[in-house]
Amino acid sequence: MTKNTLAxxxxxxxxxxxxxxxxxxxxxxxxxxxxxxxxxxLVEAPRNAGRSGGIGSIIVxxxxxxxxxxxxxxxxxxATAVLLSEFTxxxxxxxxxxxxxxxxxxxxxxxxxxxxxxxxxxxxLDLGFSILSGGLTLACMVLPILIRTAEEGLQATxxxxxxxxAALGMSRSAALVHLLLTTATPALVAGLMLGIGRAVAETAxxxxxxxxxDRMPDSLFDSGRALSVHIYDLSMxxxxxxxxxxxxxxxxxxxLLIINSIAMNLAxxxxxxxxxxx
Amino acid sequence: xxxxxxxxxxxxxxxxxxxxxxxxxLQAGPPCCNPEPLIRVDNLSLHYGKKxxxxxxSLDIYKGCITALIGPSGCGKTSFxxxxxxxxxxxxxxxVSGNVHFDSKDLRHPxxxxxxxxxxxxxxxxxxVPFPLSIRRNIELPLREHGMSKQAELNDVVQHxxxxxxxxxxxxxxxxxxxxxxxxxxQQRLCIARAxxxxxxxxxxxxxxxxLDPISSGVVEDLIQRLRGKYTVVIVTHNLAQARRIAxxxxxxxxxxxxxxxxxxxxxxxxxxxxxxxELTAAYVNGxxx
Amino acid sequence: MSLSRADRxxxxxxxxxxxxxxxxxxxxxxxxxxxxxxxxxxxxLTRFVSDASWHPVDGLYKLTPMLSATLYSTLxxxxxxxxxxxxxxxxxxxxxxxxxxxxxxxxxxLLAGIPSVVYGFWGxxxxxxxxxxxxxxxxxxxxxxxxxxxxxxxxxxxTADAALAxxxxxxxxxxxALGLSRWGLISGVALPAARSGIIAGxxxxxxxxxxxxxxxxxxxxxxxxxPLGLFxxxxxxxxxxxxxxxxxxxxxxxxxxxxxxxxMSTVLVVVGTAELLSREPHHD
Numbered sequence: 001m002t003k004n005t006l007a008x009x010x011x012x013x014x015x016x017x018x019x020x021x022x023x024x025x026x027x028x029x030x031x032x033x034x035x036x037x038x039x040x041x042l043v044e045a046p047r048n049a050g051r052s053g054g055i056g057s058i059i060v061x062x063x064x065x066x067x068x069x070x071x072x073x074x075x076x077x078x079a080t081a082v083l084l085s086e087f088t089x090x091x092x093x094x095x096x097x098x099x100x101x102x103x104x105x106x107x108x109x110x111x112x113x114x115x116x117x118x119x120x121x122x123x124x125l126d127l128g129f130s131i132l133s134g135g136l137t138l139a140c141m142v143l144p145i146l147i148r149t150a151e152e153g154l155q156a157t158x159x160x161x162x163x164x165x166a167a168l169g170m171s172r173s174a175a176l177v178h179l180l181l182t183t184a185t186p187a188l189v190a191g192l193m194l195g196i197g198r199a200v201a202e203t204a205x206x207x208x209x210x211x212x213x214d215r216m217p218d219s220l221f222d223s224g225r226a227l228s229v230h231i232y233d234l235s236m237x238x239x240x241x242x243x244x245x246x247x248x249x250x251x252x253x254x255x256l257l258i259i260n261s262i263a264m265n266l267a268x269x270x271x272x273x274x275x276x277x278x
Numbered sequence: 279x280x281x282x283x284x285x286x287x288x289x290x291x292x293x294x295x296x297x298x299x300x301x302x303x304l305q306a307g308p309p310c311c312n313p314e315p316l317i318r319v320d321n322l323s324l325h326y327g328k329k330x331x332x333x334x335x336s337l338d339i340y341k342g343c344i345t346a347l348i349g350p351s352g353c354g355k356t357s358f359x360x361x362x363x364x365x366x367x368x369x370x371x372x373x374v375s376g377n378v379h380f381d382s383k384d385l386r387h388p389x390x391x392x393x394x395x396x397x398x399x400x401x402x403x404x405x406x407v408p409f410p411l412s413i414r415r416n417i418e419l420p421l422r423e424h425g426m427s428k429q430a431e432l433n434d435v436v437q438h439x440x441x442x443x444x445x446x447x448x449x450x451x452x453x454x455x456x457x458x459x460x461x462x463x464x465q466q467r468l469c470i471a472r473a474x475x476x477x478x479x480x481x482x483x484x485x486x487x488x489x490l491d492p493i494s495s496g497v498v499e500d501l502i503q504r505l506r507g508k509y510t511v512v513i514v515t516h517n518l519a520q521a522r523r524i525a526x527x528x529x530x531x532x533x534x535x536x537x538x539x540x541x542x543x544x545x546x547x548x549x550x551x552x553x554x555x556x557e558l559t560a561a562y563v564n565g566x567x568x
Numbered sequence: 569m570s571l572s573r574a575d576r577x578x579x580x581x582x583x584x585x586x587x588x589x590x591x592x593x594x595x596x597x598x599x600x601x602x603x604x605x606x607x608x609x610x611x612x613l614t615r616f617v618s619d620a621s622w623h624p625v626d627g628l629y630k631l632t633p634m635l636s637a638t639l640y641s642t643l644x645x646x647x648x649x650x651x652x653x654x655x656x657x658x659x660x661x662x663x664x665x666x667x668x669x670x671x672x673x674x675x676x677x678l679l680a681g682i683p684s685v686v687y688g689f690w691g692x693x694x695x696x697x698x699x700x701x702x703x704x705x706x707x708x709x710x711x712x713x714x715x716x717x718x719x720x721x722x723x724x725x726x727t728a729d730a731a732l733a734x735x736x737x738x739x740x741x742x743x744x745a746l747g748l749s750r751w752g753l754i755s756g757v758a759l760p761a762a763r764s765g766i767i768a769g770x771x772x773x774x775x776x777x778x779x780x781x782x783x784x785x786x787x788x789x790x791x792x793x794x795p796l797g798l799f800x801x802x803x804x805x806x807x808x809x810x811x812x813x814x815x816x817x818x819x820x821x822x823x824x825x826x827x828x829x830x831x832m833s834t835v836l837v838v839v840g841t842a843e844l845l846s847r848e849p850h851h852d
Contacts, residue, residue: 007751011663014655015672021718022679025690079585087579089370094583101590107839108596108832109779111806115828118813119599140592147589164407166368168420168472169396171572178419179409201683204781204806208813228685228782235689236786242693249686256681393572 026253033250036243042251046214049238050230055248057216061131061224062200064217065210068135069199073142074192081150086176106144110204113141117209129223134210141205142195149191153184153270186270193263197256203228227252313340316480316510317362317385322376323538324357324366330538331357334376337529337544339480344502344511346521346547349531349562354539355514358531359482362512363399364392381479397424400473404485406465408457413449416457416468417475424476439471443501463494467501474509481505483513487520499524518563522551530559600829607822616826622792624812624820631827633794637802640709640795641784642777645716650770652717653724654759660725661732662754673729680722688786691715696787703799705789710798712788719783720773727772731765732758764845771842775835781806805831 044054080098088095117137127133157180165175181188203226211223214230225233231248234241315338324332332354339345347355360366364385366374378385380399409416417436426432436453440446445467449460457468466486473481483502487495503524505511515521521528528551529544543550543559554560561567611629619630656676660669691711700706735758743757759766789801790811803811809824809831816824 002749004749004751007754008663011655011659014652015659015664018652018656018721019672019675022675025687025694025718028690028694029686076585076589079582080589083579083582083586087582094586098586098590101593103843104836105593105596107775107836108593109781109806109835111779111781111809112596112600112828112832115603115809115813115825116596116599119603119825120595124599140596143589143592160403160405160407161409163365163368164403164409164469165420167363167365167396167401167403168423168476169393170420170423171393172575173572173578174419174423174574176578178411183410197681201681201685203683203685204810207810228683231685231689232782232786235692245689249689252683252686256683257678260678260681 029246029249029253033246036247037250041247045216050214050234050244051238051240055230057214058225058227058230061217062226064131064220064224065135065138065226066196066199068132068220069138069142070196072136073139073146073195077143077146078150081147081154082176085151085154102144102147110202113137113205114208117205122209129211130221131210131217131224132220134206137205137209138199138202141202142199145198146191146195149194150188153187153191154180156187157183186266190263190266190270193259197259200255201228203232313343315339316341316381318379320377322361322378324354324361325373327371333534333538333540335541337541339510339512340527341510342507343526344506344513344524345527345529346525347512347514347529347531348518348521353531353533355531356484359484359512359514362482363396363401367392397476398478399480399482400476400478402469402473402481402483402486405489406462406469408460408465408468410458412454413457413468414453417472420472421475435475439474442474443467443471445471461494462490463497466490466498470501478509480510480512483511485514485516488516530562532558600825603825604822604829607819607826624823629823633792634803634805634808637795638778638804641712641716641804642774644713645720645777646770646774648717649721649724649773653721654728654766656725657728657732658754661729662750676722676725680726684719684780684783687715687719688783691783691787705801707787707789707801708799709788709795709802712784715783715787716777716780719780720777723773723776724769727769728766731762731769734765735761768842768846771838775838775842778838779806779831779835781810785810
């Protein structure tokens with residue numbers, strides 16, 4: 001057998017193995033999770049430590065935590081991205097400092113974010129185990145992704161617009177608001193979706209910041225349990241929680257699928273737009 | 279079918295007649311005689327980092343006239359143009375030295391209000407750059423930025439400038455549609471209308487027809503001719519025939535010793551093309567060099 | 569620079585925001601050190617390796633079992649994920665028909681987005697019992713390695729794919745014109761040209777494996793013992809923090825923060841090296 005045929009065989013084998021395992025995983029969750037998935041499952045409160053009932057309060061907590069994270073991170077990252085893309089020379093000291101620190105931030109493991117969130121938001125800022133603490137910790141985590149995608153989106157806008165606007169005597173901020181941001185909007189929203197996807201999948205950072213309580217939160221200062229934490233708790237700490245864990249996992253995956261396809265469609269639309277404007 | 283596309287067999291010879299083109303309210307003034315200089319450039323030099331782009335260029339731009347800058351690529355003609363409306367400010371590492379006076383004011387003074395300057399000196403780029411907005415908004419946006427806010431006034435200006443450039447009949451029913459849907463020639467005319475809306479004194483044009491097909495190119499060229507008298511136009515062009523057709527004055531640029539661009543000769547258009555003083559100019563205009 | 573007043577005000581605001589974003593990393597370092605301080609004051613760093621065992625209640629802070637568990641699980645995962653990931657990239661780029669390649673790539677992208685807790689859950693419910701049938705207890709280093717492999721495989725595959733995409737097509741055409749077979753072309757031209765990108769991807773994946781918490785926590789068994797075999801129950805550094813933070817106080821808590829600092833520095837070194845590799849200029 002020649003090397004070429006051997007290689008071809010092995011590579012096909014690898015691909016089949018990989019897809020096989022993944023289909024096994026996905027179908028497992030689908031088969032066990034779908035039967036218990038229903039509208040009542042989505043809105044009911046968990047009962048009996050989550051063994052029965054639904055995930056209504058969990059979903060509310062998850063949404064609130066995400067909202068806090070995005071409301072905090074989005075403006076901050078847009079501002080930083082605008083500064084880095086429009087008002088800083090690539091080799092300026094300030095620009096390099098900001099970029100390096102963001103690169104480091106992107107590499108910090110999620111459990112370390114959990115430690116930081118606990119020490120800073122829960123204890124130092126005295127927010128305790130709360131949705132606010134969890135959301136703010138997640139905001140720190142998604143900041144690098146949001147900034148990077150926003151910067152790329154802005155860089156991709158045609159430079160001609162900047163020149164033409166300047167030649168018409170328009171200020172940089174006017175050009176930014178009326179032309180660049182509107183052109184880059186699909187890319188910005190796609191980046192936002194990616195950030196949301198990353199945040200929704202996060203568990204370790206939330207365990208010590210937003211808490212474990214599975215009832216409906218009364219306010220942002222209340223503790224809340226996110227969907228990913230719920231799955232963790234059901235599978236590790238609650239005997240017999242597997243069925244609901246399967247369904248919760250299915251909900252989580254479906255949620256991520258929706259978010260990612262929105263992001264991909266927006267990215268395609270953005271690409272299409274910036275190519276068509278010849 | 280647009281009124282402004284010439285029938286194909288009409289000869290394109292405009293140098294002999296100064297007759298105003300009367301389509302549209304914009305009418306060209308008579309060819310200037312005894313015009314006064316509006317922009318005086320004295321010993322202008324330009325460097326990008328260490329690389330010199332222009333060396334010791336001195337010329338005058340005369341009011342109400344069309345001045346063509348001719349010469350092969352890379353001679354610094356576009357860089358020269360960028361100095362006149364301070365677009366060189368936007369290029370990092372660009373150093374400009376020398377004097378430029380616009381209307382007796384020092385154009386290169388650091389305290390000059392550059393945004394105001396760019397109302398008086400507008401620029402049209404080689405590739406038409408319509409904003410990704412509606413046709414109306416393309417013209418309104420810079421106007422609003424410069425302080426005009428009443429919708430009635432804005433509507434007036436939009437109609438006026440679109441009539442001037444000959445686009446009004448073509449687009450009056452779709453002012454809210456995207457400017458990106460216009461053809462190349464229409465887009466360039468829109469860009470000119472946009473610049474005219476700010477009531478400039480000078481229009482700088484960097485090869486405005488080179489990215490257009492021949493028919494659109496002809497239409498835009500007609501428009502440029504009609505700007506004579508009311509506006510001062512400085513146009514960079516590779517098309518010698520075009521320069522001959524429309525310009526009153528011409529400046530010939532060349533690269534000196536493979537390094538920086540420089541001005542070889544400047545004078546009345548007729549003189550540059552028919553009786554050039556410098557042998558390089560003669561060689562260039564009759565096609566034996568460049 | 570010709571800037572209007574509005575522009576100048578905007579820039580000041582933007583600079584403030586950027587500074588805030590940049591400061592977060594410093595804040596993290598600051599608080600990690602601050603929380604580690606109580607234990608660093610009277611426990612020499614060498615004790616984290618030389619103490620008898622990990623019994624924080626009795627003042628014993630030997631982290632070696634956890635460090636070894638992290639090391640072995642990472643190495644095992646990288647050892648499995650690297651060839652599979654590269655093979656996946658080669659498959660979608662050179663072997664699969666276009667439609668299949670697109671599907672496969674989308675599958676990998678989908679899997680990159682699956683949360684670690686779902687991987688861990690599936691590993692706990694399905695994989696661990698299977699391993700347990702081979703050799704109890706099932707929750708083991710092997711389970712950890714397998715789950716980690718699944719998790720970092722998309723990272724390796726996607727970065728390898730990007731690195732291969734960057735190989736100039738002229739190289740491949742030239743090789744094909746010389747009559748090289750498909751594998752010859754790949755092994756002789758494409759892989760060497762994409763090498764630094766692929767290695768950077770593998771290191772990035774390793775960094776991810778080191779920092780992974782939930783999946784490993786759920787399937788590795790969580791017994792604090794030096795891993796001697798694949799079927800031993802182990803506890804990684806990350807799982808240790810996750811499990812004990814809930815009830816740790818005082819010096820114990822500070823010790824966990826110390827392990828957090830160690831974790832962060834290791835990951836940063838690995839990821840930093842990956843960045844340097846991927847920024848290396850292309851050697852022709």
